[in-house]
Amino acid sequence: MGSARDEILGRIRAVERPESPPAPRDYDRVRHADDPVALLAERIADYRATVYRAAARELPYRIAERLDGRGTIAAPADVPGEWRVPGVSWLTDDPPLGVSDLEEADGVLSGCAVAIAETGTIVLDAGRAQGRRVLTLVPDYHLCVVHADQIVVSVPEAIERLDPAGPLTFISGPSATSDIELDRVEGVHGPRTLEVLLAA
Amino acid sequence: MGRNPVTWLGSPTFPDAARRSLGDTQLRGNLRKATTTIRGKRESAVAELDDWEQLRRAGEAVKDDVLANLDTYLERLEAAVSERGGVVHWARDAEEANRIVLDLVRQEDADEVVKVKSMATAEIGLNEALADGGVDAIETDLAEVIVQLGEDRPSHILVPAIHRNRAEIKEIFAQMPDPPDSDDPRALAEAARKYLRRKFLSAKVAISGANFGVADTGSIVVVESEGNGRMCLTLPETLITVMGVEKVLPRWQDLEVFLQLLPRSSTAERMNPYTSIWSGVTPGDGPQKFHLVLLDNGRTSTLADEVGRQALRCIRCSACLNVCPVYERTGGQAYGSVYPGPIGAILAPQLAGDLHDEQAASLPYASSLCGACYEVCPVRINIPEVLTHLRAEVVEAKGKRTPEAMAMSAAAWVFGSRRRYEAAQKAGSLTRLLARGGNLSSLPWPGSKWTDTRDAPVVPKESFRTWWRRNRG
Numbered sequence: 166m167g168s169a170r171d172e173i174l175g176r177i178r179a180v181e182r183p184e185s186p187p188a189p190r191d192y193d194r195v196r197h198a199d200d201p202v203a204l205l206a207e208r209i210a211d212y213r214a215t216v217y218r219a220a221a222r223e224l225p226y227r228i229a230e231r232l233d234g235r236g237t238i239a240a241p242a243d244v245p246g247e248w249r250v251p252g253v254s255w256l257t258d259d260p261p262l263g264v265s266d267l268e269e270a271d272g273v274l275s276g277c278a279v280a281i282a283e284t285g286t287i288v289l290d291a292g293r294a295q296g297r298r299v300l301t302l303v304p305d306y307h308l309c310v311v312h313a314d315q316i317v318v319s320v321p322e323a324i325e326r327l328d329p330a331g332p333l334t335f336i337s338g339p340s341a342t343s344d345i346e347l348d349r350v351e352g353v354h355g356p357r358t359l360e361v362l363l364a365a
Numbered sequence: 366m367g368r369n370p371v372t373w374l375g376s377p378t379f380p381d382a383a384r385r386s387l388g389d390t391q392l393r394g395n396l397r398k399a400t401t402t403i404r405g406k407r408e409s410a411v412a413e414l415d416d417w418e419q420l421r422r423a424g425e426a427v428k429d430d431v432l433a434n435l436d437t438y439l440e441r442l443e444a445a446v447s448e449r450g451g452v453v454h455w456a457r458d459a460e461e462a463n464r465i466v467l468d469l470v471r472q473e474d475a476d477e478v479v480k481v482k483s484m485a486t487a488e489i490g491l492n493e494a495l496a497d498g499g500v501d502a503i504e505t506d507l508a509e510v511i512v513q514l515g516e517d518r519p520s521h522i523l524v525p526a527i528h529r530n531r532a533e534i535k536e537i538f539a540q541m542p543d544p545p546d547s548d549d550p551r552a553l554a555e556a557a558r559k560y561l562r563r564k565f566l567s568a569k570v571a572i573s574g575a576n577f578g579v580a581d582t583g584s585i586v587v588v589e590s591e592g593n594g595r596m597c598l599t600l601p602e603t604l605i606t607v608m609g610v611e612k613v614l615p616r617w618q619d620l621e622v623f624l625q626l627l628p629r630s631s632t633a634e635r636m637n638p639y640t641s642i643w644s645g646v647t648p649g650d651g652p653q654k655f656h657l658v659l660l661d662n663g664r665t666s667t668l669a670d671e672v673g674r675q676a677l678r679c680i681r682c683s684a685c686l687n688v689c690p691v692y693e694r695t696g697g698q699a700y701g702s703v704y705p706g707p708i709g710a711i712l713a714p715q716l717a718g719d720l721h722d723e724q725a726a727s728l729p730y731a732s733s734l735c736g737a738c739y740e741v742c743p744v745r746i747n748i749p750e751v752l753t754h755l756r757a758e759v760v761e762a763k764g765k766r767t768p769e770a771m772a773m774s775a776a777a778w779v780f781g782s783r784r785r786y787e788a789a790q791k792a793g794s795l796t797r798l799l800a801r802g803g804n805l806s807s808l809p810w811p812g813s814k815w816t817d818t819r820d821a822p823v824v825p826k827e828s829f830r831t832w833w834r835r836n837r838g
Contacts, residue, residue: 181433185426185433197401284636325618325621331647335640341638342590344507347399353550
């Protein structure tokens with residue numbers, strides 16, 4: 166008996182299969198929105214996440230406002246210095262934090278790589294200001310900063326921008342389930358509170 | 366090679382199982398409520414996209430390309446995953462896949478693994494195989510927890526516990542160390558969160574399925590809602606992913622189609638809460654050991670069937686279950702497989718690969734052929750076409766001695782000559798003597814096989830041919 170690999174590939178090759186024409190791509194690869202920022206805000210809010218808007222220069226004040234009184238906040242090592250506002254104690258992922266440290270944290274602050282307006286999705290790619298996947302997973306509160314130039318309208322535009330090499334996480338609202346009577350309920354294993362700060 | 370566990374050993378045939386579940390009013394109530402909700406939501410999620418039809422056609426074409434060049438894409442995927450530090454394994458059948466996974470778990474000295482909901486591992490009976498090997502497999506998806514703790518069987522692809530309502534779930538969760546104090550879905554979700562938290566944080570090995578695997582980049586995609594997937598895919602040291610060979614996609618760009626088709630068709634959302642994508646191993650981030658098990662288990666023999674192979678386009682969204690009038694009334698367990706509903710009726714018997722098996726052979730008949738499933742399918746699987754094709758194969762497999770085959774050859778003999786045909790018509794009008802109120806409700810055997818469950822219309826006094834001869838001839 167040959168290897169499973171050879172046998173499976175052999176079974177496939179033994180089947181006469183018709184040539185397939187290239188897939189039609191006549192769907193909308195780019196979609197237009199009059200105000201992508203407003204659309205993103207509306208769609209994120211539909212998932213019962215909270216959206217706040219901030220002018221770029223007032224961003225640190227808005228971050229401080231959101232984090233005020235929250236205690237210990239975890240952050241990737243490379244978040245911009247001005248995001249580390251006073252009033253909370255910062256838990257920086259350098260050296261790498263243990264899972265138990267993150268269990269203790271009251272929340273996490275991160276940036277993102279891309280945001281999809283039409284679906285209300287933010288995408289993390291472990292790049293700048295996002296850190297390791299575990300950081301934005303274990304704490305129960307996640308504050309995510311989105312810049313205007315990170316926003317695209319459609320899913321195809323987002324896929325095109327993303328680099329498949331890094332680990333990616335698409336986040337659309339807080340953790341939820343539809344497993345009880347097919348009705349969406351927020352709050353299972355991921356962060357139960359998601360707040361998005363749109364800096365635009 | 367053992368029996369394919371895709372259909373459950375000892376399950377009754379579909380008509381028998383359906384008769385039983387039709388008597389369960391609680392089940393029918395639960396299902397009617399859940400499927401009605403999701404049907405309405407899916408319609409509006411789909412209506413939002415003007416290019417839905419184009420997306421469906423693209424999805425269909427990409428999947429057909431996958432099937433036409435499956436060997437090439439699998440080799441490409443294997444190379445890309447290996448290049449990024451993953452290890453690729455191949456499994457011809459359930460038994461081989463289970464052995465590979467059990468060996469990998471043992472190598473890590475683990476006696477407990479956490480699992481992300483996965484149809485492939487349910488299909489091969491992985492949990493049972495792990496238990497036989499002394500390893501506890503802990504399901505972490507809420508609906509799977511309900512099924513596992515309830516010592517129950519799944520009844521839906523997306524929501525395996527769809528047959529349970531909130532009150533029943535609360536009862537099942539009463540055995541948790543920290544049970545819920547009400548049947549409010551929020552309280553039930555909270556109870557599951559507490560129950561699983563410690564397991565996530567201590568597990569050394571996780572096992573997942575895959576929604577997609579991108580050949581060009583080696584990216585594996587898991588689409589989920591609760592965050593249990595992210596926990597399993599991020600925290601343990603070792604990750605083992607079992608993926609059906611047909612789940613491969615040629616290129617990165619193809620995700621732009623499927624990440625639109627899948628969430629809107631399954632949970633009827635613009636996007637599901639969480640989607641994780643990873644390629645091999647990322648140093649310092651997530652599992653540092655990654656194994657991908659590529660599973661055949663009847664897929665290559667399904668590929669060999671020209672009509673039936675389109676079932677391999679399936680992305681497991683379950684939209685076809687939610688619109689099916691038969692599924693809504695019988696529930697999923699009547700199908701006797703992890704794949705219930707219209708897609709199950711064509712997928713399970715093909716994967717099982719044995720139409721002499723009575724139960725598998727009964728599945729293609731679990732449909733009224735109304736076509737609602739084809740209409741909602743995001744990859745345009747023509748389920749009614751495959752159902753009728755499989756029915757023909759079932760008849761063929763039964764051979765020439767069955768009552769049906771004999772009736773058909775008798776009919777062929779009658780239709781073969783005008784004299785015999787007209788004599789038969791005359792004989793037919795004699796059945797009028799048995800009619801009451803314009804219907805025949807009880808014919809003598811073998812006609813009783815038909816009239817036991819439905820009426821037959823009365824045959825007219827005179828055939829058209831006789832009438833024509835009398836009036837115009």
